[in-house]
Amino acid sequence: MSNLLQNQPITQNSTLYISDLDGTLMDDEQKIASTSIDIINQFIAQGNLFSIATARSFESAYPKIKDLNLNIPIICHNGIFIYDPVQESILKSSFLREELVEKLLAIYYQLNLNPILYAINEENQNKVYFTSVNNASEKFYIEDRIKNKDPRFIKVSKLPEINDKTIEINIILPDNQVEFVRNQILEDPEIYIHEMKDIYSPGFTWIEVVPRDGNKKDALIFLKKFLQVKKIVCFGDNTNDIPMFEVADEGCAVENAVIELKKIATRTIGNHKENGVALYLQKMMG
Numbered sequence: 001m002s003n004l005l006q007n008q009p010i011t012q013n014s015t016l017y018i019s020d021l022d023g024t025l026m027d028d029e030q031k032i033a034s035t036s037i038d039i040i041n042q043f044i045a046q047g048n049l050f051s052i053a054t055a056r057s058f059e060s061a062y063p064k065i066k067d068l069n070l071n072i073p074i075i076c077h078n079g080i081f082i083y084d085p086v087q088e089s090i091l092k093s094s095f096l097r098e099e100l101v102e103k104l105l106a107i108y109y110q111l112n113l114n115p116i117l118y119a120i121n122e123e124n125q126n127k128v129y130f131t132s133v134n135n136a137s138e139k140f141y142i143e144d145r146i147k148n149k150d151p152r153f154i155k156v157s158k159l160p161e162i163n164d165k166t167i168e169i170n171i172i173l174p175d176n177q178v179e180f181v182r183n184q185i186l187e188d189p190e191i192y193i194h195e196m197k198d199i200y201s202p203g204f205t206w207i208e209v210v211p212r213d214g215n216k217k218d219a220l221i222f223l224k225k226f227l228q229v230k231k232i233v234c235f236g237d238n239t240n241d242i243p244m245f246e247v248a249d250e251g252c253a254v255e256n257a258v259i260e261l262k263k264i265a266t267r268t269i270g271n272h273k274e275n276g277v278a279l280y281l282q283k284m285m286g
Contacts, residue, residue, distance in 0.1 A: 014049055015231040016224065017284075018075070018244070019277050021054040021064060023199045023237035024254050027273045030200075032064060036278035041069045043281045049229065050281070051075070053216050055196065055208075055240055057118070057126055058083045059152060060145070072227060077118070078194055078240055079219030080167050080210055082226075092222055094211035095120075095165040097190065104169055104186050104209055105159055111184060113171050114138065119164035126167075128152045129159055137172045137204035168210040172198065178205045185209065194240045197258060208240075217243030235269070235277045236261055252280060 019025045026032050044050050052068075053075035054061050061076060073084045073091055082092040101117075108115045116138075117129045130153070133139050145153050160166060173181055178195065185193065185207070192215050194208040213219075224232060224247075234241070234248040237257040245251035245264050253265035254276045262268060270276030 014227075014229050015233060016049045016051065016072075016227060016229040017043075017233045017235075017281065018051045018053050018220070018223075018248075019235040020237060020241050020244075021052060021056060021061060023256065024235050024241075024272050025052070025277050026064060028200075030064065032068070033275055033278075036275045037067050039275070039278040039282050041067075043285060044069050044071065046285060048281075048284070049227065051223070053079075053219065053234070053236075053241075053244055055194070057081070057152070059126055060150065063148075073223060075216060075219040075223065077167060078208070078210060078214060079216045079243075080214040082219055082222060091226065092219070094214050095167060096169070096209070096211055098160075098162065098166070100186070100188060100190060101160050101166045101169065107184055107186060108169075108171060111181065113173075113181065115159060116142075116170045116172075117159050117161070118167040118170065119161060120167065121161070121164045126152050127154055127161070127164065129154055129156050129161055131156060131159060135172065135174070135204065137198045137201035137206075140201045141172070141198075168208050168214065170206055170208045172204055172206050175203055175205050178207065181207065196238050196240045199238070215243045216241065217247045220244055220247050235280070237272060252277075 049072055051072050051074050055078045058076045070085050073082050076083055080094050081090055084091055114134045119127050121127050133142055190212050192210050192212050196206045198204040232248040233250040234244045235252045237254050239260055241261055250266040252267055252269045253262045255271040269280045
């Protein structure tokens with residue numbers, strides 16, 4: 001870490017612009033429009049700092065962002081990982097203790113829920129373990145990844161994979177079950193709980209349990225210090241972007257954002273299907 005910090009760019013008095021992916025920079029087809037790509041690359045070419053803060057892993061995000069000329073670290077897994085695409089290295093990572101994983105899984109199984117476990121295996125590979133597919137949201141998510149030959153997804157007979165380092169545990173529920181399940185989850189100072197509406201399968205919510213510092217707020221604080229920037233402008237659409245908006249100097253909610261995010265946003269910008277983020281950046285270029 002110290003060597004990386006010594007080699008970081010000196011960017012005092014500059015502004016970091018950072019955007020969520022799904023529902024913010026990407027359209028409903030999970031793609032970044034060519035217009036947005038062109039504008040963002042021009043923005044970066046002019047010396048501006050632009051990055052991504054996503055709930056996706058780097059493996060899942062990379063096919064979506066590969067045409068962007070990103071030259072500073074990106075936030076993945078809602079802040080669990082900060083990845084440097086230039087050095088191809090991880091700057092920061094967090095994991096759940098094995099005892100916490102076992103306790104949480106016991107609660108889920110007692111409630112007849114279907115947890116999905118994200119982990120790093122002994123070969124240092126990112127893996128997603130699941131035992132079954134039980135609802136429309138899980139079907140869309142898991143089958144989409146398998147269809148695209150995502151090597152992370154592995155069906156197993158039982159969780160957890162004890163020898164792996166657990167990144168997060170996710171359950172996907174109908175909206176009307178969320179409050180009950182939330183009240184059953186283990187309260188512990190070591191964990192952080194993300195709740196996100198599924199924008200691709202309406203009527204379902206993701207509940208993700210991650211390490212305490214596995215959120216976009218703590219990740220953004222780290223990145224601000226790492227890059228030595230003075231100001232942060234962020235873009236988002238969902239409740240997992242709230243921590244990021246809390247620490248940013250300006251929070252821009254896309255027009256399609258959830259009301260909870262709009263309430264704390266500095267401003268509302270264009271829809272994610274209409275290049276909202278890119279057109280805002282274009283105005284910053286003059």
